[in-house]
Amino acid sequence: MRQPFIAGNWKMNLDRASSVALVVQLAELVAESSGEVEIGVCPPACYLEAVGSVVIGSEIGLGAQNMYHEESGAFTGELSAAMLLDLGCKYVILGHSERRQLFGETDASINEKLKAALAAGLTPIVCVGETLEEREFGQTESIVETQFEGSFSGIEEVDMLKCVIAYEPVWAIGTGKVATPDQAEAVHAHLRKVMTNQYNSEIAEQIRIQYGGSVKPGNAEELLSQKNVDGALVGGASLKADDFAAIIAAAKSSK
Numbered sequence: 001m002r003q004p005f006i007a008g009n010w011k012m013n014l015d016r017a018s019s020v021a022l023v024v025q026l027a028e029l030v031a032e033s034s035g036e037v038e039i040g041v042c043p044p045a046c047y048l049e050a051v052g053s054v055v056i057g058s059e060i061g062l063g064a065q066n067m068y069h070e071e072s073g074a075f076t077g078e079l080s081a082a083m084l085l086d087l088g089c090k091y092v093i094l095g096h097s098e099r100r101q102l103f104g105e106t107d108a109s110i111n112e113k114l115k116a117a118l119a120a121g122l123t124p125i126v127c128v129g130e131t132l133e134e135r136e137f138g139q140t141e142s143i144v145e146t147q148f149e150g151s152f153s154g155i156e157e158v159d160m161l162k163c164v165i166a167y168e169p170v171w172a173i174g175t176g177k178v179a180t181p182d183q184a185e186a187v188h189a190h191l192r193k194v195m196t197n198q199y200n201s202e203i204a205e206q207i208r209i210q211y212g213g214s215v216k217p218g219n220a221e222e223l224l225s226q227k228n229v230d231g232a233l234v235g236g237a238s239l240k241a242d243d244f245a246a247i248i249a250a251a252k253s254s255k
């Protein structure tokens, strides 16, 4: 039985006061959630500490949106895994499509970050997903498979079990176009098959695969009730405490 995991990616939004206000409101809304659903929020790096001071000891875990794989040194503007841990992070999102498309991240660079995140003890949320063009050319399965194989290259079984995967079709991120439950389920099932081949079925059955791409309170329950959909990585709707709490509630009632 995989515990549903709902994580919010705030991207480059909000300011300090509104970040704190959002998480205070969210903490109140989920106070009764009794641990059935794992909950994470990933604010901008500059607000990790402020948000972390609110969520400490609560149901909500803190996550970062990115990191660099080196431990320290002359890497202007970057943050290491140890620095994120120091700020109270439990999770780190790796390989989000915006990082792949706008900042040149590749499966190889994501793999380096993944190894550093695991070595430091962070829980990585590794994103994979196809563009609209790739979907229209019938390449969805091969694209996510290639991304999985490259990003997870050299990851031992024991470390694989610490990872979360987010299937995020690029055409559905921030567009309001959500994958149908059948489309999401088909890709999640395929990823589980890929993990079975790379590792084994016991491992594949334990890894959580979140869906991401225009998840809202109105579509969450149908998506989350799919057999292989184990949670959601939520962008826009995680910026409203009521909407994010409604998605968490949908995760609870759909399993």
Ligand code: PEP
Pocket (backbone or CB within 6 Å): 009, 168, 172, 173, 174, 175, 176, 212, 213, 214, 215, 233, 234, 235, 236, 237
């Ligand atoms: C995301 O950024 O990971 C995401 C899924 O965004 P949205 O929910 O806004 O589509």
